[in-house]
Amino acid sequence: MMNYMICSKKIVTVTALGTVLDGAMVVSDGKITAVGKWADLRKQYSDTKMIDCTDKVITPALVDCHTHLLEFAPSSIYPVTPETHLLAGRNILFHALSCGITALGEQVCGHPLCDFSIEDYRQALAELPIDVSFAATSISIGFEKLAHFTSVTGSRNVDQRELSLPCIVKEIARSSEYPGENIFINATPANFKATEVPRAGEIVYTLEELKQIVETYHQLDKRIGCHVAGKAGIQMALDAGFNVLHHAHGITEDQLNFAAKQGVKLVATPIGGTHLKPNSPEDILIAVKKGIDVSISTDAYLPPHPEASWLPFCSQSLKGPDVLMLIAQPGMKLLQKQGYGENEILALLTENPAKILKKEDHFGRLEPGLDANFIVADGVPGLEITDVEQIRKVFYRGKKVIDRDR
Numbered sequence: 001m002m003n004y005m006i007c008s009k010k011i012v013t014v015t016a017l018g019t020v021l022d023g024a025m026v027v028s029d030g031k032i033t034a035v036g037k038w039a040d041l042r043k044q045y046s047d048t049k050m051i052d053c054t055d056k057v058i059t060p061a062l063v064d065c066h067t068h069l070l071e072f073a074p075s076s077i078y079p080v081t082p083e084t085h086l087l088a089g090r091n092i093l094f095h096a097l098s099c100g101i102t103a104l105g106e107q108v109c110g111h112p113l114c115d116f117s118i119e120d121y122r123q124a125l126a127e128l129p130i131d132v133s134f135a136a137t138s139i140s141i142g143f144e145k146l147a148h149f150t151s152v153t154g155s156r157n158v159d160q161r162e163l164s165l166p167c168i169v170k171e172i173a174r175s176s177e178y179p180g181e182n183i184f185i186n187a188t189p190a191n192f193k194a195t196e197v198p199r200a201g202e203i204v205y206t207l208e209e210l211k212q213i214v215e216t217y218h219q220l221d222k223r224i225g226c227h228v229a230g231k232a233g234i235q236m237a238l239d240a241g242f243n244v245l246h247h248a249h250g251i252t253e254d255q256l257n258f259a260a261k262q263g264v265k266l267v268a269t270p271i272g273g274t275h276l277k278p279n280s281p282e283d284i285l286i287a288v289k290k291g292i293d294v295s296i297s298t299d300a301y302l303p304p305h306p307e308a309s310w311l312p313f314c315s316q317s318l319k320g321p322d323v324l325m326l327i328a329q330p331g332m333k334l335l336q337k338q339g340y341g342e343n344e345i346l347a348l349l350t351e352n353p354a355k356i357l358k359k360e361d362h363f364g365r366l367e368p369g370l371d372a373n374f375i376v377a378d379g380v381p382g383l384e385i386t387d388v389e390q391i392r393k394v395f396y397r398g399k400k401v402i403d404r405d406r
């Protein structure tokens with residue numbers, strides 16, 4: 001495979017090296033082999049092919065660790081049938097890639113309209129230049145009569161009791177690759193109108209059930225995450241020992257302190273996703289200040305929450321991976337105002353979500369030994385740019401897979 005050195009006016013490494021001005025990065029066989037000042041590396045690599053991006057910024061590619069792009073999105077945005085569902089899914093993943101996202105955490109919850117298994121999705125994606133980790137989950141939707149599904153029972157509606165059945169929980173835990181929203185502690189509004197989901201927010205489990213479920217995952221040496229919002233549900237999640245809280249809308253100061261002490265990670269979805277007002281820029285700042293590992297994620301496709309005043313959207317239409325930088329920007333800007341550096345801040349879209357996926361030894365930073373997954377852009381994603389058109393090139397394992405400068 002090709003070896004090259006790429007140089008730019010600024011490389012934001014998201015490592016202890018920080019930002020390198022007039023930087024260069026050497027890539028061989030899909031891996032990063034050196035990062036430093038161009039002036040220092042040019043002699044050592046004088047024979048290496050050079051890619052000149054001196055008017056651009058290089059950063060790690062983005063990681064969106066909480067999405068529903070393969071199971072839910074195809075039928076919500078395209079008129080698909082089971083025959084074309086996966087074709088639409090591949091198209092959506094290409095779109096994500098064009099937005100600078102080279103790694104995704106995808107939830108497989110069970111869906112009334114499709115019977116695909118994680119293995120089916122994995123096969124449909126084989127060879128695509130994007131890294132997808134799957135969380136196997138169950139889901140509870142807040143209709144008048146709660147509707148429950150699981151990733152291991154396909155399109156069949158299950159009853160509430162089955163959600164905690166050890167044989168089902170074990171099967172879900174076994175097939176789950178990372179702590180996504182493995183269970184929904186609160187019934188979700190999903191993408192339905194408030195009037196259609198009057199029971200959204202209702203707590204579905206007892207603390208005893210949650211403890212059992214967490215125990216099952218931990219016995220299999222897996223971390224577990226949950227969909228949760230509101231003080232009562234979050235308290236149950238913390239008491240039961242969940243490793244990752246997704247959304248955590250309405251988390252209190254005390255609960256953040258406890259989460260920080262226990263090393264519980266937070267996946268913020270500032271666009272919405274639960275029955276409560278989503279994570280505001282201030283919420284994100286407080287969590288980061290407490291020392292919690294915060295990731296920002298789209299939960300795409302999702303309609304913007306009407307109370308999310310920090311979002312620029314004027315319609316309730318579903319938003320996809322193209323809004324990741326836009327929904328992250330208010331929180332990222334606030335962190336910058338509070339004195340955080342661009343490397344620490346960009347970690348919320350790169351290194352931290354890579355840690356959720358347990359892929360931090362593969363990507364999320366620009367460091368020798370890691371996959372060469374990076375972006376060439378007009379500015380720092382989320383901080384300086386929010387328009388995907390400003391992401392000029394995307395590289396996946398050293399190969400250029402998106403180019404807006406042809």
Ligand SMILES: [Zn+2]
Pocket residue numbers: 066067068107181273299
């Ligand atoms: Zn979700």
